[in-house]
Amino acid sequence: MARPKLVSPDQPFLVRALLYVYQFAASLGLAVVLLSLMAVALIFATFVEATFNTDVVQFYVYRSWWFGLIYALLGVNIFCAAAIRYPWKRHQTGFVITHIGLLMLLLSGAISRSKGIDAQVHVWENHASELAFDNAYYFDLRIEKKAKPDPTNATLGPQIEDQQRHAVKFAPGMFNWSAYDDGFAHWKVAEPELARWFSPIFYLSLRNRAGNVLYDQNGVRLEVLDYYADCNWWDNTPTVQLMMSMPSMKRPTSDGRTEEGKVSWIPIRLAVFKPIQQTQQPSKYRFGVGDSERSGGGTVTFHMAGSRAATEAFLACVPEEGTIGPQGQVILYAGGKPTVIHVDQQLGKDPQELPGTDLKYQIKAYYPTSQVDQTTGQDWIEFAEAEGAEPRNPTVIIELFRDDQKVDELTLLANMPQLNMQAYDAQVFGDYWFDFGEKDAAELMRGEGGSRIDLIQGVAAGAEDENDPASKRVFYRYWNRKKVVASGELKRNGTEGDAVEAFKMPIATLNMYVKSFVPSDRPKAQPVKQPFGAAGPMGSTPAVKVRLNVDDESEEFWLKAHMNEPDVGLNERSTLHTVKVGDREVKLSMPIQSYPIGFRIYLEQFERRLDPGTSQPSHYSSDVHYLDRLKDRYVMRLAGGAISPVSIVGELKPTSVAANGETLYWIDTNTQASSIMSVNLDTPYEPAVTLIASAGTDPRNLIVSEDGEHLYWLAKQFNRLTGREADVLMQANSTGSEKRVIALFDRSPTGLAIDAEMGWAYFGNFAELSIGRVKLDGSEIENRWLSSAGKVTGLALDAKHRVLYFADDLNDMIGKTSLDSPELSPVYTYKSDAQPNSMAVDAKRGLLYWTDIQPNGIDPTARKHLNDPKYGGQDALKEQEINTAIYMVDLKGKVKEPKTFHTKLMDGLEGIAVDAPSGDVYFTQRALLKRDVWITMNAPDDFTEPAGGRDLRIFQESFDGPYLAGTPEYREFVPERSNDSEVYKSVFSVNYDPGTALRYWGCLFVIGGIACMFYMRAYFFKTKRMSDPQARAKAHPAKIETEVVTR
Structure with a gap:
């Protein structure tokens, strides 16, 4: 395609120089060189990743200055090649569109590199996590200035007058710094001799080096001295591992004789503290x-x-x-x-x-x-x-x-x-x-x-x-x-x-x-460096040696990388170091770079299958749920047959709810001292009010009296007479004042109903399969007021008709009894197993509601079961059996079959209440965003996080475990009274590529441009010569001696 000459002898030298550079930037020769360099770099990167790992190729190739330079020059070349031909002719339309598409592709890559996320989320079974960790680190430097003590109030302790927090960038690279000096002689890779051919590129990286000063302000100076990309960290050194032999024992042989066994050795690890x-x-x-x-x-x-x-x-x-x-x-x-x-x-x-x-x-x-x-x-x-x-x-x-x-x-x-x-x-x-x-x-x-x-x-x-x-x-x-x-x-x-x-x-x-x-010169924590590749697939333990100067005081020490949130689990002996000088306190840590992904991944179960006769996994997968980032549970409303969440500012983990007109009450168990909170439903945008800061241990079954004056609930409190916790009935004014214990139970009650008119509180008695009652002043208690009531999990009182309703989990039944003459009468009996747990009655409209937490059946359409022969064929289930739901029975109607209310994300139902004036029903459930997600090695899951609208892809990357009973991990992460014999940690890879949409558009432009060029015959057919001299003169007014055909 013809390209006009821009340089002429009559132009100033500076203009000619700039135009020569412009022409060179748009030249085909530069494009060939850059494309060749890019191809070589990509081939080189492929071999580096295969020999080492993804983190190495990312740091030393894709995020290096020289790869970025090639990338940028290629973009400049593409832009100049199109811009130099401006104004464009009609037959150049395809050419221009193609180059715009190429620029879009390059820009999408730059956006993905700067804004994308490719990190890991570590989740233990029965736990949730929202942080994705990248294999990068930074220094968290905190400078606190203590205020002078107040002599008038010695109980306040030291107060902080000023606090500064700085995130100091740190790019140490993927290898021990000593490896650059010894020529990478000690790394543990599959082909160490081949790997050394790649080592020259490692010296070109713009990493930090020994002696770099990363921070120097206001008398605080941070200097890095050494770095271990992987180490064995010892909290106490010097330390020695002694091997002690045990006497060999005679053992029988196959021919009935005995022979001397091998000598065994036991380790003895000793340290100085x-x-x-x-x-x-x-x-x-x-x-x-x-x-x-x-x-x-x-x-x-x-x-x-x-x-x-x-x-x-x-x-x-x-x-x-x-x-x-x-x-x-x-x-x-x-x-x-x-x-x-x-x-x-x-x-x-x-x-x-x-x-x-x-x-x-x-x-x-x-x-x-x-x-x-x-x-x-x-x-x-x-x-x-x-x-x-x-x-x-x-x-x-x-x-x-x-x-x-x-x-x-x-x-x-x-x-x-x-x-x-x-x-x-x-x-x-x-x-x-x-x-x-x-x-x-x-x-x-x-x-x-x-x-x-x-x-x-x-x-x-x-x-x-x-x-x-x-x-x-x-x-x-x-x-x-x-x-x-x-x-x-x-x-x-x-x-x-x-x-x-x-x-x-x-x-x-x-x-x-x-x-x-x-060895060590004094008792201290210190690392022992490990060569690259010694850590295996589960990651390394980096450590850094720094010199921290605070005013005139200087300290040198090793700091272990902190593999958690910046403020969680810091250890003064390893991941945190504090220097105190006068009224200033400087704290330094090196946390791993983390990104909140906008929701929490809850690992319900990890599954691993082994190859027969080996310990190698042939398959592993995770069954997870996606939870709200901040809230553990939601308050939900059932009104007009539709279920929707109630947006409340301040709710985090609501369990039991109670409603009275425009006011909604609930127990929030987000903290150890569970609280009772309320909100005005007419103004839900206002923050919730904490009525009672501490509602006791394990508070539950919140009830508001019909007149709206009092709150009642069950809880546990320490009994000084027995030295143990005892269940109690609590009462407080609806404003939160005058909280007190009104009754003490000698067994654990389940469910609660209040008859304020007659002064009785009714409760379920699991131990004796009955319903009991206690006076509201605590003066009298009847543990077996109604016998043979089964395992009562919920109670609801219709004060207008003097009827008590209850849920029986033992007999899968909803029953009732008159308050005046206790006698069991069934309301509804399940045809299969069920777990009814909470109840509420709308006496004004004659409706009875209850929740059921029986797990739903297997979903045969779920991705996990698509290829399972058990869920295929003519006799297989066609749809999922729904069990977790809210049921409603019309007490005045003839039909006693309950009406079912269910949503796809309904799970973990607890607490239900009816607002008498409006008839709206309130309950709480787990804060699910997506449920029953199956993630395996070759089947990632796509999810749009609700907070920022980012399209994330979650992969099953690896796992850690199993940890058996008796290990510290088992004690920490397995719930009490669990039957699990082992626990796993699942590692997910979270990928976010913000340049995807632009990349798709770029591909579309490139394809469209090529098609347009073909249609316009820009490159594929020679231009026809014009026989008319006047037409040629009109088309080419400039005097051209030689027609130069270029790119």
Whole structure:
């Protein structure tokens, strides 16, 4: 297609330069280069994604600066190629339409990249979640300034005068930062040699690097020092995993003989803990509190020696056999030499010279049995035993003096050396040894005076920097109740071949070795980095090392990524760090990027099927419901045969409802202290009013009296006489005032009806299958007022006709009785199983309503059952059986078959009430947006979220579990009294692509443009020459020497 020349010699240089650039931007040569680069990039990205994962290709390719540059230049080229031909001729119509379509396609991709969502929602069974997590992180920096305390009101505590919160961007990349220095030599991928061919592109990313300052304002400075894309996070370090052998046992063979079995190894994980500060004084445990565990023939302990001198003391302070006195022996190490002290000889004496130093020592106290002082949390005090009792935890306290001034103190425990308090200021270290005499097997199994293996994290000989983790080693000594029989260094990260002898038992000698060791310069939480790919499919645990400066104070620390909402579940030892300087408090965390998807996904059941004979899943799927983002339940209205939600500002989890004219009351159980709220139905747009802030535990069955003056409900309250919670009948004015208990039940009532005229309250008695009643003043109670009433779940009183109606879940029946002469009479009996639960009567119109929560039958048209042969064929169900519904019976009519009211989203019905003046019926149900959704690996679900109107697609991506009974996950996520033997976590991928519509239009334009070009013969046929010179001159007024045909 001919393109006019724009550049001429008579134009200014700057104009010619700009026009040359314009012509180059519109050239076909540039288009060929850009398309070739784009093709190579896409091929490269395909191999990167196959070798690593989607997150890697997104960060290093699709979201990289160079891919964005190619993308943008391609858009500029397409635009200029069309714009340079303006004004367009008619035969160029197809060309222009095609290029507009191409620009629309590129723009749709840019919109999807900047505004789209491709994240994960993690949901446990029987729980709901609305947050989608992206594999990206940011720093949540909170700066709080405390106000000066008010001396006139000391009970207020510290108040916040000013609070700032900053979301600090952080783009660390997908690999450990050390991997960029070692050439990615340690990643765990299927083809590591092939993967290294992709590594040059990883260096081009615009990621953060060590030394980057991400925030520096108002005296607060945040600098990143290191980053682990995946790690094993240890809340307490140093930590060591010791492997202890168990004696091999003989086992029978197939020919009836016995053979020696294999030696088994059990792990022992020990750590050093940071001491808990209970006072303002510095902790005496400068290098933490040690750990211990019973194993095999004795106890294994572990603690931390903070220096090489303390390490030498651990190895040198050992007693000789037979030299320990009746009150034990202390060995102090100072000035490079040990000093033996017999407690029975030095107790009560004046300070003695400590050889090799200018210090003196004195045994301040000896406790045969001691315990920790609960006040300070670190001082040891004597525990009073019966006279003549055998020492159980001998402890000595030794004071050190210089020039008659106390300079330091040691607290040494014979049975628990991991809790010794050493004199680090005075550089004096010691151990306390005690001979408990002979013990029988039972006493030794209880750990009383038995053998012990002490482990420490010590400092290697000749270490230049004692605080360097590389200089840390594991040392041990074996105390066999009489003497130390072995000591030395254990190899880090050893194997069974590195094992040394441990406890000697009658049946065998055990062995041990150090499988793993995480060193530390002080007790703290810290990560151990893992190479890329070690975490497997369930994700990684990132951690970052930062330097946080607040005014003149600086701290360096590791921070674990927070895999939850920014304000939920933060842990001061891992995901949150606080720096306090003066009246300012700075809190730092690194939460994962999260997006509210506009509704909650409730996982009702997760299903997994395994391949026969393997543990590999062949199929997994999730049965879910979509719930309202904020509300757990809705208040609904049935009026004129139509069911609709009642829009109320302030309702969150309404259960039981009561109506009186223009006022609607309900119990809201959104908080632990459930409340009773009300709203004027004439002005529902106004916020609901909280009448009673705390309605008790498990409040239910709310009723408003006929005169509208009082509210009644059932609840539980603590009974001081029995020490347990008891069911009570509560009463309050309709304004919420004068709340009080008017009756106490000795069993759990179900359902409630109030006869205010005669002063009785009627209730269901599950235990005795009857209906009981109690005086409204609590003076009289009849538990069996009406016998053989079954399992009563709901009651309704027609005061006008003196009739009490009830729902019987045992016999699947709706019954009634006269208040004046109790006698059971059926109103309606179900023909199949049912679960009626709440009732209300409209005495004015002679109508009886009740709710039924019997689950609906299987929907044969649901996607989950479309290919199931059980739901196909001529004899299969054609439609779903509806059971969850509201039923109505006309008490004055002859036909006793109830009328059914049902909606597709009706579920979890609870509480029903009739407004007498209007006849409208109110009830509550679960806040469902979509129910019975089946999501599996190859069958995503499309849903338009109601809040923002976004079209989301939800995929089944993966799962976690099963977690069996006894695990922490099972205890946390399985409801009480559940029969489930296991629990799963389902992982959904949520995708939102806002550029989809524009992309479809772009495709349509491209297709239409190509069709138009074909029709107009723009590219497919040569233009006919004009034989008439005048016509040619009119068509081409410019003098053209050479016709240039270009794109």
